[in-house]
Amino acid sequence: MNQLIISAATEGAAAANPLVPNVWEMGVVLAGFAVLFFIVVKFVVPMFEKTFAERAEAIEGGIAKAEKAQAEASAALEEYKQQLTDARAEANRIREEARAEGAQILAELKEKAAAESARITAQAHVQIESERQAAVVSLRSEVGTLATTLAGRIVGETLEDDARAARVVDRFLADLETQNAGVAK
Amino acid sequence: MHLPAILPWGAADGFSKQMLLVILSVVIIATFFVLAARKQQLVPGKLQFAGEAAYGFVRNSIAKDIIGGRDFIKYVPLLFSLFFFILVNNIYGAIPVIQLPSFSHVGGAYVLAAIVYVTWIGIGIKKNGLRYFKLATVPSGVPVYILPIVIPIEIISNFLVRPVTHSLRLFATMLAGHLIVMIAGSGIEYLVMQENVLLKGTSVLVLAGAIAMYMLEALIMALQAYVFTLLTAIYIEGALHADSH
Numbered sequence: 426m427n428q429l430i431i432s433a434a435t436e437g438a439a440a441a442n443p444l445v446p447n448v449w450e451m452g453v454v455l456a457g458f459a460v461l462f463f464i465v466v467k468f469v470v471p472m473f474e475k476t477f478a479e480r481a482e483a484i485e486g487g488i489a490k491a492e493k494a495q496a497e498a499s500a501a502l503e504e505y506k507q508q509l510t511d512a513r514a515e516a517n518r519i520r521e522e523a524r525a526e527g528a529q530i531l532a533e534l535k536e537k538a539a540a541e542s543a544r545i546t547a548q549a550h551v552q553i554e555s556e557r558q559a560a561v562v563s564l565r566s567e568v569g570t571l572a573t574t575l576a577g578r579i580v581g582e583t584l585e586d587d588a589r590a591a592r593v594v595d596r597f598l599a600d601l602e603t604q605n606a607g608v609a610k
Numbered sequence: 611m612h613l614p615a616i617l618p619w620g621a622a623d624g625f626s627k628q629m630l631l632v633i634l635s636v637v638i639i640a641t642f643f644v645l646a647a648r649k650q651q652l653v654p655g656k657l658q659f660a661g662e663a664a665y666g667f668v669r670n671s672i673a674k675d676i677i678g679g680r681d682f683i684k685y686v687p688l689l690f691s692l693f694f695f696i697l698v699n700n701i702y703g704a705i706p707v708i709q710l711p712s713f714s715h716v717g718g719a720y721v722l723a724a725i726v727y728v729t730w731i732g733i734g735i736k737k738n739g740l741r742y743f744k745l746a747t748v749p750s751g752v753p754v755y756i757l758p759i760v761i762p763i764e765i766i767s768n769f770l771v772r773p774v775t776h777s778l779r780l781f782a783t784m785l786a787g788h789l790i791v792m793i794a795g796s797g798i799e800y801l802v803m804q805e806n807v808l809l810k811g812t813s814v815l816v817l818a819g820a821i822a823m824y825m826l827e828a829l830i831m832a833l834q835a836y837v838f839t840l841l842t843a844i845y846i847e848g849a850l851h852a853d854s855h
Contacts, residue, residue, distance in 0.1 A: 443716055443781075443785055444716055445716070446715070446716045446717030446720050447624075447715060447717050448717070449626075449629065450626065450628055450629060450632075450715050450717040450718060451720060453628075453629040453632050453633065454632055454712070454717060454722070455725075456716035456720045457632045457633055457635070457695075457706075458691065458695055458722065460636050460640075460686065460723070461636045461639055461640060461691050461694075461695055462688065462691045464640045464643075464644065465687045465690055465691045466687045467642070467688045468643075468644055468647065469643040469644065469647050469665070469687075469690070470665075470686055470687045470690065472647035472648070473647055473662060474660070474667075474683070476647075476654075476658075476662070486788050492770075499840075521693035532804070539746045551760065555701045588771075603775075605752075
């Protein structure tokens with residue numbers, strides 16, 4: 426009985442000293458912590474790290490994507506500007522060409538018109554000349570006839586002989602021409 | 611306030627309430643973080659966000675800031691497990707009905723401090739070889755004639771005192787907090803039982819004090835988990851970079 430009390434007292438003293446650990450509790454903490462550590466190493470940390478890495482990659486990837494899109498946009502803008510410049514140059518070129526062509530057409534038309542007018546003028550000249558010749562011829566004969574008739578009437582004799590009459594008329598006309606030529610000189 | 615053990619398990623060699631709580635803490639932490647980490651999405655939900663915030667706190671504010679470099683990630687699992695194991699086991703003390711911080715029993719604190727002690731010495735030896743003990747005990751730039759004094763001090767403070775303070779700091783704060791809440795609880799109980807109305811009335815004052823102490827203890831419970839983990843990180847960092855200290 427006394428033994429029991431003493432052992433209980435010493436046990437109580439040991440339990441009362443807070444610095445003396447309970448071995449079973451130490452075992453449970455060690456085992457519990459080992460299990461927790463295993464789960465953390467095996468599952469928790471890898472899963473969180475994977476997400477962190479993926480997120481960082483997603484953000485960096487997003488930035489890269491945005492940069493790429495921006496580069497593409499500016500490239501497209503450059504291209505459009507280039508196309509616009511090209512189109513303007515093209516329009517200018519076409520306008521210039523049209524102007525040149527128009528000028529050429531105009532010049533050709535002018536030339537053609539000038540040629541036509543020259544041709545018409547020449548034709549007219551020829552016609553006038555021929556008509557003048559005809560007039561001259563007819564006048565020569567008519568004037569001759571008239572003059573002969575008039576002269577015959579005046580002198581009272583008919584110049585029956587045609588040959589002689591013609592000779593007289595020709596001489597008269599030649600005299601006239603020389604006279605005219607002298608006046609023209 | 612402080613309820614007795616849920617079941618009569620208090621026997622010295624039996625399965626105690628503290629053991630049950632330790633096992634429960636492992637289940638709680640593992641379940642929470644495995645659930646939070648299981649369905650990983652780039653844009654996190656509430657649970658995942660909470661898990662990531664908790665994980666990121668240990669990873670970035672403790673491991674990365676103290677250990678730094680590219681090595682820190684190797685020590686994140688240990689620091690993470692320590693922090694939440696201690697945190698949950700401490701918080702037990704602030705939960706009504708449970709109200710028993712596991713580390714108010716010294717055994718657990720010894721075990722964790724021993725794990726950390728073995729870990730940082732192992733890291734030091736792995737990193738620097740046996741020269742590590744010279745690096746850790748002979749500070750550079752100290753005059754030779756002071757060394758006979760400095761070396762024993764360094765040996766005692768680094769290799770003997772460090773694990774003791776590391777474990778007792780956690781244990782003592784938890785035990786003290788536990789005792790204060792218990793004493794306040796039984797004090798209130800005693801005062802309320804008094805016949806004298808004025809004496810009975812003073813229980814209100816004790817209650818107010820007990821609530822204030824309870825808040826303070828809740829803070830200390832979280833703080834001690836942080837301090838224990840932070841010191842672990844500092845010890846590991848010291849072992850990793852012993853040649854530059």
